[in-house]
Amino acid sequence: xxxxxxxxxxxxxxxxxxxxxxxxxxxxxxxxxxxxxxxxxxxxxxxxxxxxxxxxxxxxxxxxxxxxxxxxxxxxxxxxxxxxxxxxxxxxxxxxxxxxxx
Numbered sequence: 168x169x170x171x172x173x174x175x176x177x178x179x180x181x182x183x184x185x186x187x188x189x190x191x192x193x194x195x196x197x198x199x200x201x202x203x204x205x206x207x208x209x210x211x212x213x214x215x216x217x218x219x220x221x222x223x224x225x226x227x228x229x230x231x232x233x234x235x236x237x238x239x240x241x242x243x244x245x246x247x248x249x250x251x252x253x254x255x256x257x258x259x260x261x262x263x264x265x266x267x268x269x
Contacts, residue, residue, distance in 0.1 A: 170192075171190070171191040171192030171195060171203065172191045172205065173187055173189070173190050173191070173192070174187070174188050174189040174190075174191075174205075174208050174219075175187050175188060176188055176210065188208075188210070188217050188234070188236060189205065189208055189217060189219055189234070191203040191204075191205055191221075194221060194223065195223065198223040198224075200223050200224055200225075202222075202223060202224060202225045203221055203222075203223055204221065204222040204223075204225070205219050205220065205221050206220045206221075206222070206229060206256070207219060207220040207257060207258050208220075209258055209259070209260060210236065210260075211260045212260055212262055214236060215235065215236055215237065216233055216234070216235060216236060216260075217233070217234040217235075217236050218231060218232075218233055218258045218260070219231075219232055219234070219258075220232075220255055220256065220257070220258060228253070228254075229253075229254065229255060229256060230251050230252060230253045230254075230255060231251065231252040231255035231258055232247060232248070232251055233247070233248040233250065234246065234247050234248065235247075235248070
């Protein structure tokens with residue numbers, strides 16, 4: 168859908184090849200609301216987890232969601248975690264590489 172933001176990343180070895188890590192149009196479509204406002208989108212230090220904060224209703228009911236990206240741990244890329252955290256406004260990764268089981 169037009170008018171939505173797509174978040175991408177590229178590796179240092181292959182900067183011309185981009186990987187879509189988050190498509191806000193797909194989020195809005197999956198939610199059935201036609202709306203998706205992502206206020207934060209951050210990749211973990213080891214590049215295996217994407218954390219993003221999204222409002223899918225336009226009522227400022229933001230929630231933190233996590234998505235596996237594969238990264239150095241491998242695993243299945245693009246798989247959303249079941250855990251969601253409501254009323255979150257910011258997110259930071261504080262370094263280190265704990266095994267998050269992704």
